[in-house]
Amino acid sequence: MSQHYLSPLFSPRSVAVIGASDRPASVGGVIFRNMLEGGYQGRLFAVNPRHAAIQGQRAYPDIEAIGAPIDLAVVATRAHTVPDIIEACGRHGVKAAVILSAGFGEAGAAGRALERQVLDIARRHGIRLVGPNCLGVMRPSIGLDATFSKGGAKPGKLALVSQSGALCTAILDWARPNDVGFSSIVSMGTSADVDFGEILDYLVSDPQTESILLYIEGIRQARRFMSALRAAARTKPVFLIKVGRHEAGSKAALSHTGALVGADDVFDAAIRRAGAVRVSSVVQLFAAAKALSARFRPTGNHLAIVTNAGGPAVMASDRAADLGVALAELSEDTRRKLDAALPATWSHANPVDIVGDADAERYRQAVTACMQDPGVDGVMVILTPQAMTDPLGAARAVIELAGQFNKPLLACWMGDTQVAASREAFAKTGIPGFRTPEPAVEVFSYISAYYQNQKLLMQAPGPLSHQSEPDVEGARLVIEHALAERRKVLSEMESKAVLAAFRIPIARSMVARSPNEALLLAEELGLPVAMKINSPDITHKSDAGGIRLNLGNAQAVRATWREIIESVQANRPDARIDGVVVEPMVVKPNGRELMVGVTSDPVFGPVITFGAGGIMVEVLGDRSVALPPLNSYLAGNMIQGTHVARLLQQFRHLPPVDMEMLERVLLRVSEMVCEIPHIREMDINPLIVDENGAIAVDARIEVAYPPAGAERYAHMAIHPYPAHLVSRMQLPEGIDLVIRPIRPEDAEIEQAFVRGLSQESKYFRFVSALQELSPAMLARFTQIDYDREMALIAVLVEGRSETEIGVARYVINPDGESCEFALAIADAWQQKGIGYKMMEALMDIARDKGLKSMEGDVLTSNRNMLGLVSSLGFVIGEGEEPTIKKVVKRF
Numbered sequence: 001m002s003q004h005y006l007s008p009l010f011s012p013r014s015v016a017v018i019g020a021s022d023r024p025a026s027v028g029g030v031i032f033r034n035m036l037e038g039g040y041q042g043r044l045f046a047v048n049p050r051h052a053a054i055q056g057q058r059a060y061p062d063i064e065a066i067g068a069p070i071d072l073a074v075v076a077t078r079a080h081t082v083p084d085i086i087e088a089c090g091r092h093g094v095k096a097a098v099i100l101s102a103g104f105g106e107a108g109a110a111g112r113a114l115e116r117q118v119l120d121i122a123r124r125h126g127i128r129l130v131g132p133n134c135l136g137v138m139r140p141s142i143g144l145d146a147t148f149s150k151g152g153a154k155p156g157k158l159a160l161v162s163q164s165g166a167l168c169t170a171i172l173d174w175a176r177p178n179d180v181g182f183s184s185i186v187s188m189g190t191s192a193d194v195d196f197g198e199i200l201d202y203l204v205s206d207p208q209t210e211s212i213l214l215y216i217e218g219i220r221q222a223r224r225f226m227s228a229l230r231a232a233a234r235t236k237p238v239f240l241i242k243v244g245r246h247e248a249g250s251k252a253a254l255s256h257t258g259a260l261v262g263a264d265d266v267f268d269a270a271i272r273r274a275g276a277v278r279v280s281s282v283v284q285l286f287a288a289a290k291a292l293s294a295r296f297r298p299t300g301n302h303l304a305i306v307t308n309a310g311g312p313a314v315m316a317s318d319r320a321a322d323l324g325v326a327l328a329e330l331s332e333d334t335r336r337k338l339d340a341a342l343p344a345t346w347s348h349a350n351p352v353d354i355v356g357d358a359d360a361e362r363y364r365q366a367v368t369a370c371m372q373d374p375g376v377d378g379v380m381v382i383l384t385p386q387a388m389t390d391p392l393g394a395a396r397a398v399i400e401l402a403g404q405f406n407k408p409l410l411a412c413w414m415g416d417t418q419v420a421a422s423r424e425a426f427a428k429t430g431i432p433g434f435r436t437p438e439p440a441v442e443v444f445s446y447i448s449a450y451y452q453n454q455k456l457l458m459q460a461p462g463p464l465s466h467q468s469e470p471d472v473e474g475a476r477l478v479i480e481h482a483l484a485e486r487r488k489v490l491s492e493m494e495s496k497a498v499l500a501a502f503r504i505p506i507a508r509s510m511v512a513r514s515p516n517e518a519l520l521l522a523e524e525l526g527l528p529v530a531m532k533i534n535s536p537d538i539t540h541k542s543d544a545g546g547i548r549l550n551l552g553n554a555q556a557v558r559a560t561w562r563e564i565i566e567s568v569q570a571n572r573p574d575a576r577i578d579g580v581v582v583e584p585m586v587v588k589p590n591g592r593e594l595m596v597g598v599t600s601d602p603v604f605g606p607v608i609t610f611g612a613g614g615i616m617v618e619v620l621g622d623r624s625v626a627l628p629p630l631n632s633y634l635a636g637n638m639i640q641g642t643h644v645a646r647l648l649q650q651f652r653h654l655p656p657v658d659m660e661m662l663e664r665v666l667l668r669v670s671e672m673v674c675e676i677p678h679i680r681e682m683d684i685n686p687l688i689v690d691e692n693g694a695i696a697v698d699a700r701i702e703v704a705y706p707p708a709g710a711e712r713y714a715h716m717a718i719h720p721y722p723a724h725l726v727s728r729m730q731l732p733e734g735i736d737l738v739i740r741p742i743r744p745e746d747a748e749i750e751q752a753f754v755r756g757l758s759q760e761s762k763y764f765r766f767v768s769a770l771q772e773l774s775p776a777m778l779a780r781f782t783q784i785d786y787d788r789e790m791a792l793i794a795v796l797v798e799g800r801s802e803t804e805i806g807v808a809r810y811v812i813n814p815d816g817e818s819c820e821f822a823l824a825i826a827d828a829w830q831q832k833g834i835g836y837k838m839m840e841a842l843m844d845i846a847r848d849k850g851l852k853s854m855e856g857d858v859l860t861s862n863r864n865m866l867g868l869v870s871s872l873g874f875v876i877g878e879g880e881e882p883t884i885k886k887v888v889k890r891f
Contacts, residue, residue, distance in 0.1 A: 156181020
C-alpha cells in the first residue's frame with residue numbers, strides 16, 4: 001500500500017522552520033534549538049529573511065530559496081504573514097505544515113476569515129495543516145521536536161494527541177522524571193484542517209504506537225472522529241480526558257479551540273460505544289495506560305483487596321463504592337485456602353486483612369488464593385510499613401506472582417522512605433504502584449471499563465429483519481406535510497402516527513374541536529377516557545392545565561372540553577390551540593411510567609434517551625443516553641444504566657415488566673432516527689410498560705428539513721446497517737441469491753465459507769496457507785464500520801438458513817479517495833457471473849461514496865480474477881513483486 005498521506009508530518013525527511021530566530025525566548029528560537037539539540041535525523045533548514053545564519057546554521061530568505069525538497073514546514077510567524085507563507089510552501093511542493101501562530105479561528109471574525117484564507121490556499125496546493133495556535137509536533141524516535149516546549153521527550157510506545165498546548169508542556173514536564181516515553185506527541189490547536197480522526201487513522205497503523213492518549217476540548221467532525229476512534233480502539237487501548245463537563249468549562253473550551261462541545265453524558269456514551277475509556281486526570285491517564293501495557297485482561301469489575309491494615313482497606317472500599325466497583329465475594333474454596341494460610345484473626349471477608357505482622361510469604365499466599373478465585377477479576381495489594389514489615393520482601397513476592405496471572409494486580413505501598421525501594425521494583429517490572437488506595441481503585445475501574453467498553457465496540461446492529469417492516473415512507477409523508485405547513489412540532493396525532501408507522505404500540509387518539517364532538521368520540525372509544533390539549537406550542541400539558549384523566553361519563557366529558565380550553569387560554573394565552581385530544585384511559589395497574597426520547601446533540605447528532613417518565617422526569621434526572629443504531633445488547637445496557645431499571649424487575653406486589661417489548665420499543669426508535677433524518681427531538685412520555693407489553697400514551701416530535709444533498713446517513717455519528725444495499729440475483733438455472741452487506745451474526749457462515757474454499761482459492765484470496773479465520777480475523781471481517789469499508793456477501797437462502805457462497809469487500813485507504821478490494825467465490829459457484837455482479841455492486845457503492853479509484857493486488861497465476869477485473873474496466877499493471885499484478889479502476 002502507498003505511504004500514508006500524513007507521513008510527511010510524522011516522518012519528514014526534511015524540515016524548514018519558518019521564523020527561526022537567534023532570540024532564545026522567541027518561539028522560532030526555541031523550536032530551532034529543539035530541532036538541533038534533539039538530534040533530528042533529517043535535513044533541517046532555517047528560514048528568516050533578516051539573517052544569513054541562525055544559531056550557527058545557514059538561513060534562507062524564504063522556503064523557495066532552499067533549493068531542496070521540504071516535507072514539513074513549521075511556521076512560527078505572526079498570523080497575518082501565514083497566507084503568503086503557505087502559498088510559497090505550496091509552490092515549493094511542501095505536503096505538510098505545522099502552524100504555531102495564534103490569531104485565527106479562536107480570535108473572532110477577522111481571525112476566522114484569515115483561517116479560511118489559509119485553508120483555501122493549503123487545499124489548492126494539497127498541503128495538510130496542523131494547528132493553528134498549537135504547540136507543535138514531536139516524534140522522539142527520529143529526533144523530531146518541532147515544538148516550543150523545553151526539555152524534549154523520551155522515545156516510547158505512547159502517543160499523546162492534545163488540543164491544549166499548555167497541557168502538553170505540563171505532561172512532558174511530568175513524564176520525564178517519571179520515565180514515560182512517547183511514540184508521537186501532537187498538539188492540535190484549533191484543528192482547522194487535520195483533526196483527531198485523521199491523526200487516529202495514522203496512529204492505528206503506526207508500529208511505534210501501542211497506546212493512545214487524547215486530551216479533547218471539542219470535536220469538529222463527529223463521524224470521522226467516531227469511525228477513527230472505533231478503528232483505533234479495536235487494536236490499541238485509547239484513553240482520554242475530555243474537559244467541559246460543566247457549562248462553564250464547555251464555554252471555555254469553545255472559546256479556546258472553536259470546536260463544538262456537546263452534552264457531557266452524550267460524549268460519555270459515544271466514548272463507551274467506541275471502546276475507549278475516559279479518565280479524569282493526567283496521572284490517571286498514564287497509570288491506566290501503564291496498567292494495560294502490562295497485558296492485564298480483566299473480564300469484570302469484581303475487586304479483591306489484600307491488606308495488612310484495616311484503615312486503608314476501608315478507604316479503598318469507599319472509593320470502590322463511589323465508582324461502582326464491586327468487592328468480590330470470595331468463594332468457599334478461597335476462604336478455606338485463606339483459613340489454612342492466615343492467622344485466625346484475619347478478616348474472613350473481602351477486604352482480606354492479613355494482619356499487621358504479615359510477612360512476604362503471607363502476602364504471597366493471600367494474593368495467590370484471591371487471584372485463583374474465578375469470582376475475582378483483579379487484586380489490589382496494600383502495605384503499610386509497620387515495625388515487623390518487610391516492604392521489599394513483600395513487593396518481590398507480589399512481583400513474582402504478577403507473571404503467573406493475567407488478571408490486574410495493583411500495588412499500594414503507603415509511606416515514603418521505607419517503601420522507596422519497593423516502588424522502584426514495581427516500576428521496573430511494570431506493575432502499577434500507588435502511594436494511596438483511592439487512585440489504585442480508580443485505575444482498576446478504568447482498565448475494567450476498557451474491556452466492558454470493548455464489548456460495546458463489538459456491537460454492530462443489523463436490520464430488524466425478524467420484525468415487520470416499518471412504513472418509512474408513510475412516516476416521512478406525515479412529517480413533510482407538517483413542514484410544508486411551516487410547522488416544526490407535530491401534533492400528538494401526527495406524532496403517534498409516526499410511532500405507529502414504526503410499529504410502536506400507541507394509545508388510540510382522536511381530536512375533538514367542540515364539546516359535542518368530544519362526547520361522540522368518547523362514546524366511540526369507550527369510557528373512561530383521558531382528555532388533553534392539542535397544541536403545537538405546549539410540551540408540558542399538565543403545567544398548562546391541559547390534561548384531565550379518568551373521565552367516566554358523558555356530562556364530565558362535555559364539561560371538561562370547555563374546562564381544558566379555558567384553563568390553557570388562561571395559563572398560556574400565546575399558545576395556538578387545535579381542539580382537545582380524546583383517547584381511552586389506559587389502565588395498567590402494574591404499569592411503570594417510562595420516558596423514551598430523542599435529542600439532537602450538536603456534535604454527535606441524534607441521541608436516544610431513556611429513563612423514568614411522568615411529570616417528574618426533569619426533576620428526577622434519571623436518564624441514560626446512547627448513540628444509535630442499537631441492538632438488543634445495547635438497548636439492555638441502556639436500560640440497566642438507569643435507577644428505574646430496578647423497578648422494572650419484580651418489586652413488592654408488582655410482577656416484572658415485559659423487557660423484550662421494552663427493548664423492542666428502543667430498537668424501533670433507533671430504526672426511526674436512522675431512517676428519518678428530519679427528527680430533531682422526540683418524547684414518548686409516558687410509555688407505560690407492564691408484564692403484558694408497552695404502550696405510548698403521549699408523544700411529541702420536533703422536525704426540520706435535513707441538509708439538501710446529504711448522503712442517506714450523514715446525520716448519524718455511527719453508520720447504521722445499510723439495509724437499502726440488499727439486492728437479489730437469479731442465476732440462469734433459476735437459483736435465487738441474495739447479495740447484502742455483511743453483519744456481525746454472519747461469523748458462522750463466513751467461517752464455513754472460508755473453510756470450504758479449495759487450497760488454491762484460499763491462497764489466491766489470502767496469499768498464505770491459511771486454513772480458517774482466527775477469532776480476531778473473523779471479528780474483523782464481520783464487525784465492520786460501514787463508513788470506511790464495505791463487505792457484500794452472496795448467500796443462498798434455504799428456509800431459515802443461509803449459505804455464504806461469495807464475498808466482495810473494499811477498505812478505504814488513508815487518503816480517503818481510493819480503496820483496496822478483495823473478492824472470493826466458493827469453488828462450486830465460480831464461472832456463473834456471481835463475481836461480476838458482486839463487483840459491479842461494490843463499485844457502485846464506492847462510486848456513490850465519492851471514492852475516485854479502486855485498486856487491488858492479484859497473483860499473476862490467478863488468471864480468472866485478472867480476466868474478471870479486465871472485463872470490469874480495471875487497468876492491469878505491474879505490482880511490487882514479479883508474482884503480483886496491480887489492478888486499478890478509476891471512477
